[in-house]
Amino acid sequence: MARLSDVIEEFIKEMIKETGGEAEIQRNALATHFKCVPSQINYVIGTRFTNEHGYFVESKLGGGGHIKIRRIAITKPYNNFMHLVVSIGGSISEQAAAAHINNFVDYKLISYRDGILMKAAICNKALASSITDNRDSIRAGILKNMLLRLIVV
Amino acid sequence: MARLSDVIEEFIKEMIKETGGEAEIQRNALATHFKCVPSQINYVIGTRFTNEHGYFVESKLGGGGHIKIRRIAITKPYNNFMHLVVSIGGSISEQAAAAHINNFVDYKLISYRDGILMKAAICNKALASSITDNRDSIRAGILKNMLLRLIVV
DNA sequence: TATATAGATGGTCAAAGATAGTCAGGAGCA
DNA sequence: TGCTCCTGACTATCTTTGACCATCTATATA
Incomplete structure (x- = not known):
């Protein structure tokens, strides 16, 4: 049984792949989709999409807010x-x-x-x-x- | 879900571009156009068209009133x-x-x-x-x- | 003409709503 | 038992709304 965090991780990675390097998500919507609390999205990001993992994360609060996760270029x-x-x-x-x-x-x-x-x-x-x-x-x-x-x- | 404030911001910026540096709007008309309360226009101006953003705003109250938004010219x-x-x-x-x-x-x-x-x-x-x-x-x-x-x- | 009044604007501000972030602790598993 | 996962209460920030205020124009009235 895969842990939910792993499922969410894969989901986001798939999004990044499909959109060519950048996923823009809405925390609440994603949490609803996976039937978890919103803060679990933060947990996933904090443990699997860190700078050290090669990702750069930005977010915006307030109405119409979002989280943007981008891949870092690790070329030469x-x-x-x-x-x-x-x-x-x-x-x-x-x-x-x-x-x-x-x-x-x-x-x-x-x-x-x-x-x-x-x-x-x-x-x-x-x-x-x-x-x-x-x-x-x-x-x-x-x-x-x-x-x-x-x-x- | 795009924020309405962002849409209004773009609309005003487009107006400024088209008129070559100055947009003159009517608060109520614009609010009606975007189906929002008039004070949201003030919110957009107050958060996106400040001096810091490089704009100068004048307004006139009363009958035939209006709001004029201009880009500030910078040189040195x-x-x-x-x-x-x-x-x-x-x-x-x-x-x-x-x-x-x-x-x-x-x-x-x-x-x-x-x-x-x-x-x-x-x-x-x-x-x-x-x-x-x-x-x-x-x-x-x-x-x-x-x-x-x-x-x- | 001077003044009062109504109508038409825009301004202000605080509350409500909509998101996301943080953190401490409980739950589950190796 | 110790690590990772999950939860929920609390916080910070941004947006939308509406009640109330200030100012200007037009017009009626003395």
Whole structure:
């Protein structure tokens, strides 16, 4: 007996395949369809459609809201982004983040200007109003999201 | 299910395009046309045609009243970056920040790719590990720092 | 002419409705 | 027993609606 979460996972993957890389779902509708609580959809997404699994998820709340799940391109040079995204984990220092960004610039995975913007976004000065204990994890979130955004299909 | 507000937004934008920069509408007539209450027109304007989005709205009450929506013309990039940096203050919502960025892209002050990166840096998802109460001020810090860095370049 | 009144607009705001997100804990299985 | 799956209460955000308010024009009236 297949677990419901696996069924939902397959359903979404099928959708992505059919639509060529992107599935847009409505949480409540999908939950009704599979006769489960809405939050199970979040569970499925949170355990099977993470960045590490190669997906990029966006959503919109409120009336007419939706969840959009997209496949990340893992082609040649950009798999380095994915490696970094996975290795960052939940936290990264300014120095380490800047070093990675400089590396990407050196290897021409991103432009000099991209690098400027990325470093501007993750430096301590930009994050000054965050709580110190939290700063490295916020930085990790920003860096990951910028890298992933560049390689979503 | 497409949101009615989005449909109305597109309708108004189309009007602006066709008339070369300015749409003059009648609130009640438009509401009747879209089968909604008049105040929804205000909602659409208030959420999608603000100054931050690059629009200027005037209206006239009473008999023969109307609402006039115009695209604001922007010319000098550095002035606008500086102006925005000053006007952001200590806090900005995701919506407002994204509106500004989209506006800069529209007026070609920054590239489409710059916009993608900047929006990736300031969105709620990227800042998920920050405390909710602090998020808008962190976002302001990031946006300001990116804009300032672009001025220096 | 000056003023009052009615009608026609648009503005504001708060409540209700529609989604999705989070998190702690229970349920089930290896 | 420990991991994964499932549930539901609570939260955050966005949209739609309607009651009440402010302003302008036209017209009737003194």
